[in-house]
Amino acid sequence: MYVIIAGGGDIGYHLTKALHQHGYEVLLIEKNRKRAMDLADELGERVMYGDACEVRVLNEAGARRADVVVAATGDDEDNLIISQLAQNFFKVKRVLAVVRDPRHEPLFFKLGVHETICSTRFIFNILEQEVEYGEVLPIGAIMRGEIEVIEAEVTPESPVAGKSIGEIELPPKTLLAAVVRNGQLTLGLANLILQPGDTVVALTPPQHEKQLARVMRGTAR
Incomplete structure (x- = not known):
């Protein structure tokens, strides 16, 4: 190449x-x-x-x-x-x-x-999410920036802990694409139950990032 x-x-x-x-x-x-x-x-x-x-x-x-x-x-x-x-x-x-x-x-x-x-936008998004929502971070973008790739950690206090992916009410056009558990990557299937310590990789439009953070963390801090 x-x-x-x-x-x-x-x-x-x-x-x-x-x-x-x-x-x-x-x-x-x-x-x-x-x-x-x-x-x-x-x-x-x-x-x-x-x-x-x-x-x-x-x-x-x-x-x-x-x-x-x-x-x-x-x-x-x-x-x-x-x-x-x-x-x-x-x-x-x-x-x-x-x-x-x-x-x-x-x-x-x-x-x-x-x-x-765009490093400026990327760093700004990380800082904004870090300050407001803790461990819910944008890690990239696809489709001309129309879809953000989000990494979210499931904590014991998270409202999604113990729920299957299919039960979670997600923002529009949002997908929980994969879950990393104990170092192993798993597809985000509807029947997969999220556990504390899981890292979720989600895809969502930029305008729904804050709503997704509320779903994952509960009330924004």
Whole structure:
């Protein structure tokens, strides 16, 4: 698998190292000459100097044969341009974009960039859920951000402890997809009875996260 990463900041640097260590062919593109030279001192030929917003640079990087392009610069506008070029011009099968400002995510989705990583939104959601509901935490998103993946711990005080999944009144369009018990993953079947210590993996629209937290924890704290 060939992966092109645009942006030699912390994300791009560590991702390049990790992919190389796992045997992937990877190229990191950095538009700041000094930064590119510093990275090349450590990463060697896996670093290319250039602006990934330019068709010429992506072409020289071999974008036409890339399996994945990751737009991980520190600028959302650049990441959107890179994603659009990779997806629409070079027909790359999979494009991931880092988004710094959560307000920009809808624009990425609207323009067809469906795999985004927004650390600001992710950390905010974790902090918000942690403060209000304890051990009910968002751990990711799927379907263009329309569905949140939630991890919830069943405590002895939880109103769902001792109930089967089929008995629990869940928010609309919410699914208890899996349960981790004693380190073993089990599908969230309707007849499975939840026990204290279980970790539940749920899927729910973002607008129903708080309601799901109340179901799992009782009255919000």
